Amino acid sequence: MHPVTFITVLLLAYGHTRAKSQKPESQKIDRCSLPIESGPGRALLQMYAFNGSACVQFTYGGLGGNANRFSTEEECLEACSERVTSAQYPAQPRTTEARKRCRLPKDEGTGRAAIPMFAFDGKNCVSLTYRGAGGNANRFFTKEECEAICKRD
DSSP: OOOOHHHHHHHHHHHHHHHSSOOGGGSOGGGGOOOOOSSOOOOOEEEEEEEEESSSEEEEEESSOOOOOOHHHHHHHHHHHHGGGGGGGGGGOOOHHHHHGGGGGOOOEEEEEEEEEEOOSSSSEEEEEOOBBBBOOOOOOSSSHHHHHHOOO
């Protein structure tokens, strides 16, 4: 077989396979309806998932799991908001209880991972390289999340 013909056949086969693997909108998986899965890892990452009625925090192991996993509660609410009623979320979710994590010391934890995150140092949200295990709740996936919870107006 001529090399150009062979490459053409390969490209056509690849295009056919790609077209078959892309699901129409009606067949796509609704990530908000998937079960909450912590996964087999030991990273102890605080994430959010939709439990059928509300966005709840859970500990993600860092491996496996499924698409029902969000970095922030806001991200979860944005994706799954059509299923949530306003009664499940009070107008001011940033309570004194939620801010307790901001008073914890900056702690990178232990392990070999290098996950870029943020922590509150008492005045500002600063960079933190989370090591994947241990540590404490004073860690956030984004600076905006850290500031929304920890910064005083």
